[in-house]
Amino acid sequence: MEDMCAQWSGTGYIGNPTDCTRWGYCKNQELVATGTCSKGEVYEPQSQTCQYDSTTACTTSAKQTCAALKTAGFVAEPTDCTKYTYCFGDGTSETQTCPTGQMYAANNNSCVWGPTCPQDTLCRFMPNNIFVGDPTSCQQYLQCINGYGVSGSCPDEFPYYNAASNVCQKTDTCTGNGGVTTSTPPVTNIPCTPGLETYTADGETCYGYLYCDGVAEESVWGSCPFGLSFDEAKQTCISPAATLCGSDRCQNTNLTFAAVVNTECRSYTYCPSNTVGTCPTDFEYFDEVIGKCVAEQPKQTICRETLPPSSNE
Template sequence: MEAFNVRICVVAACLFLASQATGYTMDDLCKQWSGTGYIGNPSNCRGWGYCKNQQTVKWGTCGDELVFNAQTGSCEYATTTPCSTSAVQTCSAIKSPIYVANLLNCTEYAHCDGQGKIAYGDCGVGGVFSESTTSCKWGPACPQDNICRFMPSNIFVGDPNKCGNYINCINGYGTSTACTESPSIYYNAATGKCQSTNPCTGGNTNSGDSQFTVGQISEEACNTEDFDAAEALTVDGETVDYKYVSDSETCYGYYYCAKAGALGYWNQCPTGTQFNSKLGKCVSPASFVCTHNRCGNVNSKFMAVEGCLSYTICSSGATASCPSTSKYYDEVNNICTNTIPKYTICSST
């Protein structure tokens, strides 16, 4: 790694954004694994769960100053073990300099100085950061957008982003793979085996209502008006020529535009985040107001309607409300509360 953007995080704000960095729950993880054992909690790097029969049957939290290492299935000291859900928490505790992924933006990496501070760098045009190799690589797929971060090593699981595929998790990483031995071309997460019949129902996806594919080209997306209106980006403290332009149809999709009038290349935010066009980056859905389908790319059962006095049921698109005694819906913690949550989605009415 060379130069990086020296911007020190305000810890409280960064921890809030990191709280929705993955979009998975422990139940989501267990559904993809036919085996039995401990897994990490995607919303709390100190937390753990225990999978059996594709269900979370036990859960708990490591003690103070410890984090859960899903690959080893044990609680380990936060001073030596990265937090799987937050670069900020990692840097606040780790005692040796280390590079880790920024889970809110796959093109960025974070540098912990071993003394509690964090600074960010950028992989540049077309690059993404791979935490397993602590280096930048060619995108667009994000190595960290993977359930293997929270699963034991050396197991096979179903791919929650593409039902019928499997992932071989090794040391927190894995690649979606299709079964190839005909006629057994579909992976069944319940049995851990490939089979000839399709076990998928069509609802097993994080992509919501997307009609786009990664790398899809648009001749109109980078038009001069939209390009000029897009937020200017800086890398290593200097403004770059390219911009990210919203696809204007989803909350999580954007186009990479090298310049005004160039071809646009579609990409999507890491699971659990959405694209804020005013910032030109992927952030927590609760930190801004998207006027499209907010259920896309989040793997959540419910998402707040602007103002948080009601919420959307993602499986049906219907709207529901909390009881009058706790009238506000807090989508980050998935609870109804009598105090309005301090998120932009709740305070923007």
């Protein structure tokens, strides 16, 4: 909730993304209070009120929704956008999976072609008809409408969105990467062995490398395409989740959340503010590829392997 308040210039109540019975209160981009609805109620973010759980969906649990809901209907699975659940209105439910390559869209109760998940947005927990910063980009904002985020971009002459004042401006106010590629870091070249072409990790970033072309006496610095990390063992640029790196894993990517190395994916970094969070106990692992906390440990390298202490400094 702290991260959600940081993206909103207004004052008011928001939902708790891990517990639909709890709420927070934002003021001056900070979380200043929290609370819990009465027994038998859940917090309804769009109206900023607690409502009876028998008539209102729980924003964090389809199972909890169906157990209390007195009317039949479809609800989204909060932890898996490829699935949806039908509540029979008597406490029972049935979960279905969308066809391969499709996501469930709760706004029209149908499966749509992905990869974007319509309800995977902080607007699901925010008041209706407000503007908030887009955590994935310093140059975009979201208009929250009925729990969904409608994306907008700042104009070229005022390219950066200021979440504190709700305006687009010329000055970059981002405190983190926010999807913006960082400038080339200063890297000292290394001596090259004549006739030997090699790529070496630059030791300062996850996406930079030093290249010896077999002719030059000293290496030159290069970088992977946006969204990829350099893997020295494989001598190529690959998915960040498929390699280990102890430097800033948010750089050169559009990741909103990045798994923290050497935590078995139990912790993640919120890239826009460079703050670290931990997944809840019932979904204790963070899956960087889908951007969600999950119950089972992902098979990705970042989750299954660790760096020696000296490589993580």
